[in-house]
Amino acid sequence: MPKATNADDSDAPDGVQIDLISGERMAGMATMEKIRMILDGVHDGNIVILEEGLTPDEESRLIEVTMAEISPDEFNGIEIETYPKSDTRDSSLLGRIMGGDQAEAKLTVIGPANQIETLHKDETLISALVSRN
Amino acid sequence: MGLFTELKDSISRATDRLFSEQEPKRIGIYGPPNAGKTTLANRIARDWTGDAVGAESHVPHETRRARRKENVEIERDGKTVTIDIVDTPGVTTKVDYEEFTDEMGEEDAIRRSREATEGVAEAMHWLREDVDGVIYVLDSAEDPITQVNTMLIGIIESRDLPVLIFANKIDLDDSSVKRIEDAFPQHKTVPLSAKEGDNMDEVYDNIAEYFG
Numbered sequence: 001m002p003k004a005t006n007a008d009d010s011d012a013p014d015g016v017q018i019d020l021i022s023g024e025r026m027a028g029m030a031t032m033e034k035i036r037m038i039l040d041g042v043h044d045g046n047i048v049i050l051e052e053g054l055t056p057d058e059e060s061r062l063i064e065v066t067m068a069e070i071s072p073d074e075f076n077g078i079e080i081e082t083y084p085k086s087d088t089r090d091s092s093l094l095g096r097i098m099g100g101d102q103a104e105a106k107l108t109v110i111g112p113a114n115q116i117e118t119l120h121k122d123e124t125l126i127s128a129l130v131s132r133n
Numbered sequence: 134m135g136l137f138t139e140l141k142d143s144i145s146r147a148t149d150r151l152f153s154e155q156e157p158k159r160i161g162i163y164g165p166p167n168a169g170k171t172t173l174a175n176r177i178a179r180d181w182t183g184d185a186v187g188a189e190s191h192v193p194h195e196t197r198r199a200r201r202k203e204n205v206e207i208e209r210d211g212k213t214v215t216i217d218i219v220d221t222p223g224v225t226t227k228v229d230y231e232e233f234t235d236e237m238g239e240e241d242a243i244r245r246s247r248e249a250t251e252g253v254a255e256a257m258h259w260l261r262e263d264v265d266g267v268i269y270v271l272d273s274a275e276d277p278i279t280q281v282n283t284m285l286i287g288i289i290e291s292r293d294l295p296v297l298i299f300a301n302k303i304d305l306d307d308s309s310v311k312r313i314e315d316a317f318p319q320h321k322t323v324p325l326s327a328k329e330g331d332n333m334d335e336v337y338d339n340i341a342e343y344f345g
Contacts, residue, residue, distance in 0.1 A: 056291035059284050060257050063226060067254035070228055072243045077227025081280050113227035121280070 016047060016115070016130050023052035031058050035065050042078055042112050043069075047130060053082055053106035079116040081126045082108040157204055157215040158344050161264035163256070163289075165281055166223025168270045169301040173327035174220035177340075178202045180333065186220050197222055197248035199255055207337055214345035219264060222252035224281055260288060266295040266344045273300040273324065274307035277316040286317060295343050298322045299336065304329045 019041050026034055034054065039062075041048040054062060062080075070077050083106050109119065109126050117129040162170045174186040186202045202218045230239075230246035237245070260267075267289050271277050289296050297320070300313045304326040314322045323339050325332040 056284070056288040057261070060261055060288045063224065063284075064254045064257040066226060067228070067250040067257075070246070070250045072230045072246065076229040077225070080226055080284075082284070113229070 016045070018047045018049065020049045021051060023050075026050065026052060031061055032065075034058060035062050038062065038110055039065060039069060039078075042110060043075060045112055045115060047109065047111040047116075047128065050108040050110070053108040075112070075114075077113040078110050079113050079119040079128075080108065080110045081119050081121045081128075082106055083121075083126065157217045158265040159201075159217045159219055159263060160266045160268055160340075160344055161199075161219045161221055161256075161259060162268045162270060163221055163224060163260065163285060164270035165272075165279065166225060168223065168272045168275075169327050170223065170270045171220050173268070173270055173299065173301060173325075174200075174202065174218050176327045176330060176333065177207075177218060177336075178205060180337075181205050181207055186218065197245065197252040199252065199259055207341055209338055209341040209345075212341070212345070214341045216340070216344055219259065221256035221259065222249060224253055224256060224285055226281060228253070260285075261292070264294065267297075268340075269296055269298045269320075270301050270327075271298060271313055272302050273310055273313055274302050274305040277313045282316075286320075296320055297339055297343050299327075300324045301327055303331060 021037070029037070035058065038048050038050075062078075066078055069075055107126070109128060111119070111128065111130065115131050117131055118127070119129075120127045162174050164170050171186065178184055178186045182202065182205055184202070186200050199219055199221045202220075205216050205218055207214045207216065228246045228249045230242040233242035233245050236242075269286065269289070271282065286296070298313060298317055300308075300310045300322050302308055303310060303324045310322065310324040321339065321343075323332070323335055325336050
């Protein structure tokens with residue numbers, strides 16, 4: 001678990017915790033370990049930033065597990081934005097041969113939907129406005 | 134139609150089925166909520182079977198369970214393509230029951246949100262395990278470059294599934310098919326209005342070509 005502090009502690013500082021998770025830390029993890037780590041962080045109200053993102057299959061499972069954990073008045077899902085190293089336009093045969101569709105260096109920001117007021121992405125910037133609830 | 138012509142057509146259909154590749158292909162209709170997926174599924178099903186697939190509504194998550202219409206035979210240029218249409222719930226990463234409380238009571242809103250979450254999870258599972266091709270429906274009056282669309286198209290590409298992008302709602306003033314073509318230039322984009330039935334011949338030509 002990428003916890004420096006526990007957001008539930010009564011003496012925890014009044015702020016938003018940001019977990020920046022290196023590609024190295026994610027490299028040895030199984031898919032469900034990654035998803036558990038992300039969603040545990042988000043459940044605690046943290047913003048989780050992945051240095052190397054997730055594969056498409058892992059993204060699909062993240063959505064599936066997120067849906068299973070949504071409950072009224074407690075957790076209503078996630079906001080997620082990603083910068084792929086190569087965008088979706090590079091899915092030519094050559095792009096695939098060169099690994100264009102596999103996990104590769106990309107930045108992903110994930111946070112609790114009820115705390116992220118806006119999560120906006122343009123060509124060079126992911127901008128998040130986070131409320132402290 | 135004369136008896137001889139009917140007989141010839143019947144034999145031709147039987148031959149097509151005999152030599153077609155085994156089972157009908159399962160084609161999943163995916164996309165964000167309110168893009169018109171069920172309207173399109175109903176249009177296709179009514180045109181070729183006479184029956185609808187499910188209820189349509191402006192309220193998000195009207196479709197909360199994947200629904201299948203089996204053995205939809207689409208005839209193009211004398212050849213018959215048989216597909217199973219799977220209409221799926223709109224994929225999203227969040228569902229808040231309070232979004233529905235304007236339209237219904239709290240209890241119904243909570244039930245709807247629970248069913249919606251189960252439906253989205255089921256749709257993702259189907260995408261990984263159970264579909265042979267994808268019709269990805271987008272509202273051409275909305276910005277297509279969203280995280281969910283980019284992510285889903287990436288998932289579909291990673292599975293090497295054939296995909297057709299349908300730019301729906303071209304009857305709306307704000308519609309821009311080019312915006313969708315520019316967002317996903319690596320895939321064929323077909324403009325249509327499922328509600329009005331505009332451009333359905335091209336829709337069926339492409340379904341036959343991609344999934345036949």
